Amino acid sequence: MEKVNESNVDWKTYDREETAFRRKELSSAVDADDLGCSLYELPPGMRSWPYHYHTANEEALYVLSGDGFVRGENGSEPLTAGDFVTLPANESGGHRIVNDGEAPLRYLMVSTMNEPDITVYPEMEKFGVFVGSPPGGRDERTLEGYYRIEDDVDYWDDA
Numbered sequence: 001m002e003k004v005n006e007s008n009v010d011w012k013t014y015d016r017e018e019t020a021f022r023r024k025e026l027s028s029a030v031d032a033d034d035l036g037c038s039l040y041e042l043p044p045g046m047r048s049w050p051y052h053y054h055t056a057n058e059e060a061l062y063v064l065s066g067d068g069f070v071r072g073e074n075g076s077e078p079l080t081a082g083d084f085v086t087l088p089a090n091e092s093g094g095h096r097i098v099n100d101g102e103a104p105l106r107y108l109m110v111s112t113m114n115e116p117d118i119t120v121y122p123e124m125e126k127f128g129v130f131v132g133s134p135p136g137g138r139d140e141r142t143l144e145g146y147y148r149i150e151d152d153v154d155y156w157d158d159a
Helices: none
Strands: 012-016 019-025 035-042 059-065 067-072 075-080 084-087 095-098 105-112 117-121 126-131 143-148
Touching: 035 095, 059 075, 059 095
Parallel strands: none
Antiparallel strands: 012 019, 019 035, 035 105, 059 084, 059 105, 067 075, 067 095, 117 126, 126 143
């Protein structure tokens, strides 16, 4: 058993236009292998990672405090303290967290840590490939990158 108090884990800050939040990687602090868990703090008016879904990793969201909403495949659902949301490892698990409240939105994000994983960003028209370590993983990856969805090549090269 490994244990850590979140007060002993440093925040990592992400800030790119409307995407701005702080994150504590709790599972990394205890060297968890198959389970990911991060504490997020999303300021008022800000958004989390761009809208996306995973093909190999199920995620779950638990709201600790604040108000906001989660954008999903079929629209938006309000979020408030105590809400628990599951995000399947397919298109129906697409999501983006938005804080439209007056106070910071604090939540836990939990995920399986399967690899390989393809993370699809439909609105950005791209996808990410993660082999050797899943998204959020700490190990070295043997293959990773982001690619445009529209790119298509034949299996056999025409020489």
